[in-house]
Amino acid sequence: MTRTAVTFDRIAAVVAGLALVALGAALVVWTTNSVPNLPRRIAISGLHSATGTGWWPFALAGAGVLLVVVALRWLFAHTPAAKVKDLPLRRDDAGSITVDLGEVATAAAEALKQNLDVASASGKAVIDRGTRTVDLTVTTTATPRSDRLIPTIDAVCAQIAGVLSDPSVATRTTIHTGKRERRRVR
């Protein structure tokens, strides 16, 4: 999900929540008659008579299409983090050089797999809360040694930084503990 989608969800949840609180409170107040001079019946005769007019089906159809389009757009905003593709390294009159961040992430994962404590590794490039991030996932053996594993991760991430030379690209590594005790023979 993008930051915009999360912000939109938060605003929508607050607005809908406030509306529900207001509706619930109104129902309680109306039913218990705790506020004097409230009408004892809901009067929406104007709306009721509108359902018999000629324009009502067109209004329903228009509103229906609009609601479906808005809802589908909103639902599709709840997809996983957007992947980053190319990062421009250099651009001048002669042309431009770009690097595929996804491939950098994959190569970094391959490098991590060489470590004795790593059973498997994968990498992808995503935009995480507005930051372009090389996101590495390392699955270790059952009993990894931190003094062997963590310097390797640091070294690989430093290599990524060296290759990209762009301080705005971040790295993040998540360690998962595997179940296998020993590394299989390759």
Added chain:
Amino acid sequence: MTTAQEHAVTARPAPGRPPVAAPAAGYVGALLALLILAAGAVALRDAAVHFGWLRGAAWIDTAIAGLDGLSPQGWMLPAGVVIALVGLWWIVAALRPRRRTALEVPAQTSVWIAKADLARLARAAADSVPGVLDSRASASLRTVKVTADVTGDDPALEAAISTAVADAIGGFTTTTPRLKVRTRTGAH
């Protein structure tokens, strides 16, 4: 890209954001989107009924007719309370920050370990102690709990398990989580 440790750490990348759970407001947003989709589908169905493309009664017209002239009913009191509580829950969900799911690992770059994986490390360490038959472990951001089935009622065993677990997880967390070890005998 070549392997690892032979390269000196010269450049340091920007730290990635901490791993966090999906925002609670995201579930509310998805639910609202589904409700709007359902409302749109009903409106299109009713329009089709009005145009004569479908047979049956228009649901929205029926609902409006039912609402017009409605007076207070007994069910409205509990329904109002429930609706207000759901509304409050949504407001709390909207304002609540995203929950952190992993602990920071002591490293020069942004490295994290999930709570379940820390628990798995603790369990593997406990299982490696002689005298431990089986163990279970759970972890939060602050506490690691280990319950071990042991062969005998030896008080030194609990200390040995604590030491093994502390050694195993110590290198993987910047903050030392509180360790709670429980042993029990006669499980098998």
